[in-house]
Every structure is written in C-alpha cells, then in structure tokens.
Amino acid sequence: MKITLKIWRQEKPSADGAMKTYALDDVSEDMSFLEMLDQLNEQLNNNGEEPVAFDSDCREGICGMCGLMINGQAHGPVQTTTCQLHMRSFKDGDTITVEPWRADAFPVLRDLCVDRGALDRMIQAGGYVSANTGSAPDAHATPVPKANADRAFEAATCIGCGACVAACPNASASLFVGAKITHLGELPQGQPERHTRVVGMVAQHDDEGFGGCTNIGECSAACPQEIPLDVISQLNKDLRNALRAGA
Amino acid sequence: MTQQKTTDTTPGTGPEMTQTIDRPDTTDPGARPDLRPGSGDAAGYFLEGVPIRDGKAPSGPISERWGARQFDARLVNPANRRKLSVIIVGTGLAGASAAATMGEQGYAVKAFFYQDSPRRAHSIAAQGGINAAKNYKGDGDSVHRLFYDTVKGGDYRSRESNVYRLAEVSVNIIDQCVAQGVPFAREYGGLLDNRSFGGVQVSRTFYARGQTGQQLLIGAYQALERQVGAGTVATYSRHEMLELVVVDGRARGIVARDLVTGAIETHLADAVVLASGGYGNVFYLSTNALGSNVTATWRAHRKGALFGNPCYTQIHPTCIPVSGDHQSKLTLMSESLRNDGRIWVPKNTEDREKDPREIPEEDRDYYLERIYPSFGNLVPRDIASRAAKYQCDEGKGVGPGGLGVYLDFADAIKRLGRPAVVTKYGNLFDMYSRITGEDPYATPMRIYPAVHYVMGGLWVDYDLQSSIPGLFVTGEANFSDHGANRLGASALMQGLADGYFVLPNTIRDYLADGPFEKITEANPAVVAAQQDVEQRIAKLMSVNGTRSVDSYHKELGHIMWEYCGMERSEEGLKKAVGMIRELREDFWRNVRILGSADSLNQALEKAGRVVDFLELGELMCIDALNRRESCGGHFRAESQTEDGEALRDDAGYSYVAAWEWGGEAGMPILHKEDLVYEFVEMKQRSYK
Numbered sequence A: 001m002k003i004t005l006k007i008w009r010q011e012k013p014s015a016d017g018a019m020k021t022y023a024l025d026d027v028s029e030d031m032s033f034l035e036m037l038d039q040l041n042e043q044l045n046n047n048g049e050e051p052v053a054f055d056s057d058c059r060e061g062i063c064g065m066c067g068l069m070i071n072g073q074a075h076g077p078v079q080t081t082t083c084q085l086h087m088r089s090f091k092d093g094d095t096i097t098v099e100p101w102r103a104d105a106f107p108v109l110r111d112l113c114v115d116r117g118a119l120d121r122m123i124q125a126g127g128y129v130s131a132n133t134g135s136a137p138d139a140h141a142t143p144v145p146k147a148n149a150d151r152a153f154e155a156a157t158c159i160g161c162g163a164c165v166a167a168c169p170n171a172s173a174s175l176f177v178g179a180k181i182t183h184l185g186e187l188p189q190g191q192p193e194r195h196t197r198v199v200g201m202v203a204q205h206d207d208e209g210f211g212g213c214t215n216i217g218e219c220s221a222a223c224p225q226e227i228p229l230d231v232i233s234q235l236n237k238d239l240r241n242a243l244r245a246g247a
Numbered sequence B: 001m002t003q004q005k006t007t008d009t010t011p012g013t014g015p016e017m018t019q020t021i022d023r024p025d026t027t028d029p030g031a032r033p034d035l036r037p038g039s040g041d042a043a044g045y046f047l048e049g050v051p052i053r054d055g056k057a058p059s060g061p062i063s064e065r066w067g068a069r070q071f072d073a074r075l076v077n078p079a080n081r082r083k084l085s086v087i088i089v090g091t092g093l094a095g096a097s098a099a100a101t102m103g104e105q106g107y108a109v110k111a112f113f114y115q116d117s118p119r120r121a122h123s124i125a126a127q128g129g130i131n132a133a134k135n136y137k138g139d140g141d142s143v144h145r146l147f148y149d150t151v152k153g154g155d156y157r158s159r160e161s162n163v164y165r166l167a168e169v170s171v172n173i174i175d176q177c178v179a180q181g182v183p184f185a186r187e188y189g190g191l192l193d194n195r196s197f198g199g200v201q202v203s204r205t206f207y208a209r210g211q212t213g214q215q216l217l218i219g220a221y222q223a224l225e226r227q228v229g230a231g232t233v234a235t236y237s238r239h240e241m242l243e244l245v246v247v248d249g250r251a252r253g254i255v256a257r258d259l260v261t262g263a264i265e266t267h268l269a270d271a272v273v274l275a276s277g278g279y280g281n282v283f284y285l286s287t288n289a290l291g292s293n294v295t296a297t298w299r300a301h302r303k304g305a306l307f308g309n310p311c312y313t314q315i316h317p318t319c320i321p322v323s324g325d326h327q328s329k330l331t332l333m334s335e336s337l338r339n340d341g342r343i344w345v346p347k348n349t350e351d352r353e354k355d356p357r358e359i360p361e362e363d364r365d366y367y368l369e370r371i372y373p374s375f376g377n378l379v380p381r382d383i384a385s386r387a388a389k390y391q392c393d394e395g396k397g398v399g400p401g402g403l404g405v406y407l408d409f410a411d412a413i414k415r416l417g418r419p420a421v422v423t424k425y426g427n428l429f430d431m432y433s434r435i436t437g438e439d440p441y442a443t444p445m446r447i448y449p450a451v452h453y454v455m456g457g458l459w460v461d462y463d464l465q466s467s468i469p470g471l472f473v474t475g476e477a478n479f480s481d482h483g484a485n486r487l488g489a490s491a492l493m494q495g496l497a498d499g500y501f502v503l504p505n506t507i508r509d510y511l512a513d514g515p516f517e518k519i520t521e522a523n524p525a526v527v528a529a530q531q532d533v534e535q536r537i538a539k540l541m542s543v544n545g546t547r548s549v550d551s552y553h554k555e556l557g558h559i560m561w562e563y564c565g566m567e568r569s570e571e572g573l574k575k576a577v578g579m580i581r582e583l584r585e586d587f588w589r590n591v592r593i594l595g596s597a598d599s600l601n602q603a604l605e606k607a608g609r610v611v612d613f614l615e616l617g618e619l620m621c622i623d624a625l626n627r628r629e630s631c632g633g634h635f636r637a638e639s640q641t642e643d644g645e646a647l648r649d650d651a652g653y654s655y656v657a658a659w660e661w662g663g664e665a666g667m668p669i670l671h672k673e674d675l676v677y678e679f680v681e682m683k684q685r686s687y688k
C-alpha cells in the first residue's frame, strides 16, 4: 500500500518542532507500525536525510518503551502498543499523523522520543514493598486468596508506557499510580506501607506536573494492558483512608 | 606491544592460569612463548594457550560447597560499605537484583542501562516461568533433582558446583519475590501454582500468567527504585557503556555515552559488574529486544576478559515464523504452550497447503510424541528445534516458505474448556493473533525455531569474577550455569540467583581489600579508554558511505543463521569466517551514518553495536569450528548418531572453551578449562 506520513520532527529538547510530510510507496500489511517507520528511515538514510528518532525495544508489547500518538490516539486505532499495531489496521492511500506523547511531565527529547523519568520517580516515592534481600519467610507462609492475587496481577501488568497520560485531556497519571496502589494493596505483603505509599506517590505525581483526574476514562480506553478504571477509585479510597489515619 | 599481565598477583583474585601469561600481541610470534598453533578443524584460525582453572572452585561434598564459600568470603564492615563504590551495567533481572541488594547493604552503587527506565530491560519479556526446587507439588522434586536435570539438560558441559548452587538458592528466590509482592499464579487454596517445562518430569515452574519475567523484573525494579529513593543507588538512564577502564590490571570503571546529549562520560569505582544480557542479536533476527547487544562484554573481552563458549546458542522451538523481509524481530510463543499444545506436521507433503482443520487425525504426524514417547512435546529445546527443522527439510513444513509446523490446541480446548485455556495462555494467543492476523483458538498456530538465548558469555570463576580482577559478570552475560543448552525457566532463576544471592556474597571478598587507590580522570589508562571511544565514534561518523547500519546487521544475521545456526559444518563455518571478514571490511568503508555524534542518534548507537557483533560473529564461528562434536544447542553435522541425534565427544571436548582476545590483526587464543563430573554420571542424553 501507499501511505503518507505526517511526522513531528524536533532536533533537541530546546528546539522548535514542526510536522513534516513523507510518502511511502511499498508498505506491506504484515508490517508492524514500527517496521513501517524502519522502512521510512531506510528510505531517508538513502536520500541523505536524517532518520526519525523513535523509541522501541522489545517490539512485543511488554517493555513499554514504544509509544506514539497516531492520528491523535495514544498507540493508534487498536488498543495495543504501537509496536503491536500492524499496518493491516490502515488502508492504501491513508495519511497518518505521528506525534510524540504530549504532556508537561514528558518533555520531548528528539522527534518522537520523550523523557518519562517522572514515572520512575513516582515509584521511588513509595511504589514498592520494603523487603531486603534475604529477609523473606517461606513463600507459602502466607496464602493469598486467588481473587486478590488475580486482581493484584491484573493491576501489576502495567507496562509504564505513559499512554494513559498521553490520552488524558488533563495529562493525569492516575491510572499508573492507581495500578501500583491496587497491585500492592491487594497483597498481604503490601499492607504495612499501604498509607505511606499512596501519600508519597500522589505527592510526587502532583510535583511532577501531572494533572488531576476528572474521571473521563480515556486512560483506561487507551491502555494496552487494559488496566481497569476502578484502580483509580481504589487510589482515591486508599488516599482518603490514609489521610484520615494521619499518614 | 602490550605486556600487561592478566594474572593478578593478589591472592584470592583473578583466575588461575596454570602459568602466568601475558596479554596479546599475537601478531608477533616471539612475544608469547606460551602459545602454540591451534590444531583440529580450526587450525590456522586460532592459537592455543595454557589451560585455565577456576581458582575459586570449591571442593568437598557438593551440598556444602556454597555454604563454605559464603563463610570463607571475607566480610565488609557496614561502616566501610559506604566508601566502596560499585558500577553495575544493566538493570535486567541480574543487574536490578544486584543493584537493589548491594544498595540495601549500604554500598554506593551506580546502575547504567540504555533504555529510559530500568524496568524496560529485556528480562521484562520473559513469559513462561521460573524454576525452583520447592517441591510444593510433592512430585519428587529436590535440589538434587533440579541440579541433575540442569546438568543433563546442559548436555554435560557446565560446572557441577555452579549448577548445584543455582538449584540450592532457587528456593530463596521464590520467597524473596513473594515478599516483594510479585503476584505469582495461585490455586484456589491461596498457595502457589506450578507448571512443567521442557526437559523435566516434575512440576517446578512458578509463573505469573505469560508475563513471569515482567512480574519478576518489576519486583526487582521496585526494590531498586526504593534504593534510589534511599540514596544508595544512582541510576543512569539512556547511557550505553562503550569501554571498560582497567587500571593496574583491575577493572576500575567504564566509559559511557549519554544517548541523549552524546556526551562521553567516564565513571570510576572500586568494582564493575556487567549484567548486560545476551548477544543473540548477532543473528539480527532473534527474540531479543532490539537494543540487546554484546558491546559491554565484548569491550571487556578486548581488555583481557576471557569469553566462554561463544558458539553455544539456544534456538527456541516455538516462535512465530518469519513473514517477510521487513521483519525487525521474532516473537516467542512461550514454551509453556507445549504443556497443552500438540506439535504436528502433515504426513503427506501434498497436504501442506490444506486448511489444517481438514487434515484427518491419521494424516497427521505428531512427530515429537512419536519419536520421544516418554517426554513427547516436552523434550528440551535443542531437540524440539532440530526436529522441526528436519520436518521442514523433508518438505513437510507449513506456511510461507514451508518454514513452520503446527502447534495445536484443539485437544486442550476440548479437554480443559476454552476459559481455562484463556486463563493460562490468553495473552500469548492474543499476541499471536495480533501479529499474524489469525485466530489461534480456531486454527492451529504455526511456529518455527528462532534464536533466543546464548549460553556463552564472559568466562567467570565460582565467584562470578571474570579473568580481569574486579570485573564481575552476572546473568545471561556470563557463560556459567547452562552448559551447552539451557532448560526452560532457568534463565530467570540464574539471573536472580546471581543478583540477589550469589554476587553480593562473593563480591564482598574482593571489596574487602578496598577502597582501592584513588584514581582520577587524568590517569593515563582512563584517558586512553575515553579517547578510544571518542576516536571510534569519530571514525564511524566519518565513513560517510552508502549503506545503512541495518543493512549490514541483516547481512551478518543471514550469514550467522545459515552457517552458525541450527546445524553447523566445517565447510560452512570456514566459509562464514571469510564472509564475515569481508563484510567487516566493507562496513568500515561504506557505512553511512547521518546526523551528529553530540545528540540523540539512533543510527550511531546501532553502528557501535554492529561493529562489535561483526567481531563476535567471527569468534563464534571459530569456536564452533573448533568444537567438532555436537552438544546441546551446538550441532555439528559431522557428529551425529545414526538416527540424527547429537553425538558428544567427551574424550575430546569435555572442556569450557575460554577465548582470549588476540588483537585486531592477531588470532584468538584458546584456553581450555577441563570439566570434571564427580556427582553426575556423563551419559548420552536420551528423552525417548
């Protein structure tokens, strides 16, 4: 198929960016979206033009490194990661716009690459269980009801790609934080630090410049891991309880 | 000519060569009286040096060895730990676990990784599970059985002491992960569930749906970030190590490039740990993450670290077949699928194009169940992969190019019901259908082997220390525990064993002599390392030829897959060495990298990695050429049984091939480490 691409080009963090148009003639529908961009870059390189910078690593939907706004949608028209989106979702003659994640907390580094360090800093602020190596009791010492283990797992599948932030009109990271609060809150191991965790993570969230949640649900709808919206209710509930307890 | 000693004189550090050797220049025959021309198939391609021995190899009853080593390894007083700095390259399971643990213990740790977050390391992609000898199922498992299975699975080419230790600490790993909040799969009673993996007959694999690596890595990542918050660990994201700094024979730091600004930075420390993962991407197409590379370990190799068994590669039997030339990577379908899926090909070649659902039972050949009745679909990976290749070579393969076999869940869906299959394998099925556009619940999947893992890596002793004192290597980056073939669910086990439990206990013996003499960035060895990196980058940027980096990488991958892949022969390997040498020359004349070196430049990043793959590829072929036997994942056409199974030659090759860098113009130097089996009897493997 023939595809026209409009892509955000920006040389460095401090530079102004602009959309540029490129034409690709020979795109196969079996290609992933990123393989299509690989082909564009090969073409640009042959023509002496600098390739487009974009992030990816595992290319199988699990590392969370990739992430593009495709026609204004985080990760594009299918609810999956950009690397798992395939060109069979488009048709011959389509024009596709490709932009980086847009959020104050995710500054653009170059072209389509952004800095998502804010997500790591929120984990540093409490998204863990304090259990030094070597201190653990036998794994069967505390059984965990299957329903709790399953809900913890579901929330823990978050890949930290940032699509929730990019999709949210307020650029809130509440789905990301809620997923971690729910993952650890469902497990007995997460209880001792339950209050300090939620307070710490939420404070860091606000410090980083993420917006507030107004319950629109765009985050969950864009999430490639289909993290359910109820993790945000869990987050709010836990925060209220923690504040009430004076944490 | 360099005359730097690789044998350290400090007691308790470094490998023990049977005699002191000096580091290369092998272009000058008089310089190294310890070397003689290599013999055998690879004669003319290598020199042979003195044998090597693991100077830390413990003795005594095997079950007491690790305990004894932990006791003997000197302690570092908690107040001194703050003054000791450690650089860890890599934040996969092996690196993040080590960084977190050493941070908890109070050392000053710096962790480097090329992605934007430590959580994105390639370990995140591991699907199936992690082994541990918990015997929670009461099915006869034990530390000794896991040890035995792993030695046998590795086709008797690993060290008994290391493997035993791995099996021993496996039980602690599960405890540690559960304490961190890793949500493993559980049964209705609330206890942990297990599944089986290839090459074993007990159920000892712990899992979290098809995302075990992700959950384990997030556990280690959170522990790491907790230490970042506590100030013991500093992380360096989007930083790539490009050189090792060796001062007075000890590893003292690294040179890294900040991938955003292009700045070349030197970081110094008391010890360096490489946890940089495997080099399967030398084949271009593999199941590894795109950025996985050999640069960290290869640069250390060029600085004197021996490289162990570079040719031992694992080809995984269940991957999604290649769909076209545009393909950038291959996707694994977890081996756990072989628990319930059945592998078959049509008996008649004319059925190849037929809808598989219309091929009647009697016209299907469930070849693994037929040839290996006791293990069936659960034979080890090397055997399953070769069996698939043979079927396709006979013209029975299905799908594009006839390079595929069926993996069929129809029986499992009938037996367990669709919901149970969804719970166990749902995300894998989804992935398959996204990539291929086919529905695996309705029609059998097509699979084909792909490069997946490397057993080879930097040579280390029992302490995980390389042949450069102060340089430690953990996880897939070292060569140590899997022999010639790794069993499923054992890489996660090894990465976490190394990082949480082994390294922190052995590195303290080295650090007990520190802090080492302060060195500055003005030290000549530091300046030289930094300049090497700057010059290499300047050279790459200045070629300004016509071909893209990717095109070279692809071509190298084709050569490696064709001649150093599932089946290797003397003729093919010799041809490959010649082809790689030509390709390397052409690369330096004709590669084109646009943009600048002082900004984010992904083509430049890739070029640096391909430079090192082009050298590694040649060494892999020479190692494979030298080893005229078949063992595990290394299959030499010249060495097979009558029915086509791998035929080992224990008298000739029961050794670790530890290669020394011979200089750009010289030949690599082989040091042999004999493998001795005291507790497991060496047998021809049989899974029939």
Ligand SMILES: Cc1cc2nc3c(=O)[nH]c(=O)nc-3n(C[C@H](O)[C@H](O)[C@H](O)COP(=O)(O)OP(=O)(O)OC[C@H]3O[C@@H](n4cnc5c(N)ncnc54)[C@H](O)[C@@H]3O)c2cc1C
Pocket: B089, B090, B091, B092, B093, B094, B095, B112, B113, B114, B115, B118, B120, B121, B122, B123, B124, B125, B126, B127, B128, B129, B130, B212, B213, B239, B240, B241, B242, B275, B276, B277, B278, B287, B288, B289, B292, B293, B295, B296, B332, B334, B452, B453, B474, B475, B476, B477, B488, B489, B490, B491, B492, B493, B495
């Ligand atoms: C698809 C897939 C599925 C798998 N499934 C399983 C399974 O079910 N069970 C199992 O046991 N094993 C499995 N494996 C194997 C296992 O995942 C890996 O062997 C293991 O995770 C490797 O861990 P590691 O910590 O050694 O390295 P990695 O996780 O590869 O981490 C490497 C780290 O090094 C960093 N790095 C690399 N080079 C540099 C450099 N030059 N400079 C700076 N940083 C650098 C990277 O940024 C990264 O942080 C699977 C592998 C694949 C590919």
Ligand code: FES
Pocket: A055, A056, A057, A058, A059, A060, A061, A062, A063, A064, A065, A066, A067, A081, A082, A083, A084
């Ligand atoms: S590249 Fe890893 S999720 Fe897309």
